[in-house]
Amino acid sequence: MRLVFAALIVLMLPLPGRGCDLALALAVDVSGSVDAEEYRLQMDGLAEALRDGVISEALVRARAEVMLVQWTGSSRQEVTLPWTRIDSFAALDRFAAEVAAAPRAWRNYSTAIGEALQFVLPAFERVDHCARRLIDLSGDGLSNEGVAPGAVHTQLNRAEVTVNALAIEASEPDLTAYFFENVITGEGAFVETAASFRDYPARIRRKLLREVTKQSAALPE
Template sequence: MNLVRCLAFSVVLAPPAAACDLALALAVDVSGSVDSGEFRIQMDGLAAGLRDPIVSEALVRAQAKLMLVQWTGASRQQVTIPWTRISSFDVLETFAETVATDQRVWRNFSTAIGEALETTMASFDEVPDCKRHLIDLSGDGVSNEGIEPSRLHRALRARGITVNAIAIEESEPDLTAYFFENVIVGEGAFVVSAARFRDYPERIRKKLLREVTQQTAKLQ
């Protein structure tokens, strides 16, 4: 068999690239009610949650794509870590480290959850190959500027995007109920509550476990 035929044969037999089973956008609240220490708790806690052995294995198995967006007031949402395919544990570790060292973009603005959802929703145009699309939004207050988040629900449903949330109730004791009624959307959508920022790391870890192990179960 000559070289050309050998190359052709190897191309035919090459295994197809693994499919992406989950696109997960991590939307982090950096509004004025979040001080520098609370911002750091969120980022370090999120990085630790991604490093959880069960979470990390599920993300690699799903060949998940992850991104991170910081959000605050209207017109102030920024993707700080673009979509990254979690093709190996090394890639996941690099992503988690980038989360842990991500620099805050804004400090003293309002809370525009609707715009956060709208901006994040548009980013899924970049990952049409993934089977499941999910926004994981954290927040410590109700939306007080811009589009009402509930007005985005129809568009999110039409695009098959699920929104889950973690409500940090340190200054808003009824925030979980607000998120249930106005923010989350999609099949199986849920809210996790953190009574204080110091509870965030453990709560976000459990939230990620619930989200990604659901996907792993579907793969089995």
């Protein structure tokens, strides 16, 4: 059944062309609440999800531009991997390997979601040739420092940048609702939920599958 579903999705994807269909900024939480094992679960899980057959096919066909950002407290955001054109499976494999190998930028700081969004937003000026612009933000806590994430929504909407979120509810059981009300914005924006960091690899795969194939229907587990 999964193979049939994957085949149908691939048939619905745009064929490669000159342009870029998707600019995707992957924003990963490295705040103090994330320990070393949880950081590794995020990076390995994200790399594995990017290599998924349907996701990698979609990114290559879309000639996607993808970047990786690590973020934590106020004034602590980093472009770990700059915009990278995914125009072949070799390029996808290289990017995924760099994600898995990326060293952690910070360890003991707060959670500034609004500032993370503000930091990523100007980067889309470099990929204004892409038809869709998307921030994929994951986190395990409420924003507790810096500008409120909702205060950035007007700027994001003006730039036609959509924000989706993955709420890791390891210590914040109501985080999905908070992300829904305060973090996500844009047409079709949604929140995916991971019950714990160990649930992250499966959920980031599910989230990316929905994002890169532009599907809004429920996906199989």
